[in-house]
Amino acid sequence: MSKEPNTVFIGRKPVMNYVLAVITLFGSGETKQITLKARGQAITTAVDVAEITRRRFMESLKVEKVIIDTEEISMEEGGTRAVSTMEIILSKSS
């Protein structure tokens, strides 16, 4: 996954790392919209990040859209495997 502005890629780090990333990015004042991207097991973490940020830190946060899709991943041993992906688009209203 390439580097994209205003996108937070969710992986295996503790959930609060990503919450902090979202708060910092919104706090910089340079954007009113952030996309969380995750695949596989990290999808649950992405939902936790959105929910914890909204409930505990930024009550004005709105979940604009949740998009689910499938990505074909090339395996080292050849062939491809389908992995579910998710994008959560968050926006700050004020």
Added chain:
Amino acid sequence: MSKEPNTVFIGRKPVMNYVLAVITLFGSGETKQITLKARGQAITTAVDVAEITRRRFMESLKVEKVIIDTEEISMEEGGTRAVSTMEIILSKSS
């Protein structure tokens, strides 16, 4: 979670069990809309169920809406814990 018509609750069973439940429910012809409900780690499974059903079995399936939320769960040892939840609303167009 109480019994609701046209709702498939996603838990810890193998993902294909739920895919089969969705296909069977749509196949009965009694509904054109099914809601998948999941919480915690099962959220990833719910996304897999939607994606596998759509890609492999029912190309006419559409993801109408994905809703994320938080549920307070009472703990046996007292107090509550917040758990992320997800609803995926699927519809059959034809």
